[in-house]
Amino acid sequence: MLDFISHPAGHVVAMHAGGVVTARELQRAIDAIEAAKRAHPRVSLVVEIDGLRWLTLTALLKDIGYGLTQLGDLEHYHRAAVVTDQEWVKHLSHLEEKLFKAVEVRTFPRRDHAAAMAWAGELPKGAHENPEDDGYHGA
Template identity: 25%
Template sequence: MHEFIDSSDDVLALAVSGKITGSDLDAIMTRLDSAMARHEKVHMFVETRTIDGIELSGLPAYTARAMPLFGKLNRFGRVAIVADQAWIRLASRLESAILPFISYRVFEPDQRAEALAWVDPAKTQSGA
């Protein structure tokens, strides 16, 4: 399940939990494509809460949509991952090491506000 979080227009902010479905992945990719169409740089805030798995039937369509993003990695700005599961924090740190030119930080749940402020400073300044 996913839920989009109110954020600046150049920030894709969401929380995911439970089982991630193909429709979740499709909605997230649609929101990302839309943000990239409007902005040169897009920042991401992803909060995970007890991920139970991913629906395998949704992966082929997601992979087809995600692969072109490898050619657009320079369009990603700050990426904040907030995770309650250690394995997700570890996987995120590994991904960060593979993509060193993206400003990437991993946070624990009690650092959520700090993570959101780091990835979306305009929201913090406006008092939101």
């Protein structure tokens, strides 16, 4: 199961994953990320993972495929907050941070969900979102 979580910042795509994630659910997440990338110069993610057991095989392949396509497009990403108490997810997040150095990845325990949402909503120094034009104004 993968559901979206509302976030006050337009450049943040926030979601909750648990149980089994299907390829169809993962495609909705990819579509939301791509829409955010078209609307904003930098995109941040919040992924709350609670009781995630696995991705279906087609979801796993889709996730890997999408991840590989993003390697040349990392300048559109700013931060990724992973909210979880599952140790294996924390280890995977630290590995991703080492692999994708252009994206700042931080894990938060579930009790710090609000801090994760706030951190993901922060824009890079000098960047501002203007609700009138959604443009990038800064360094």
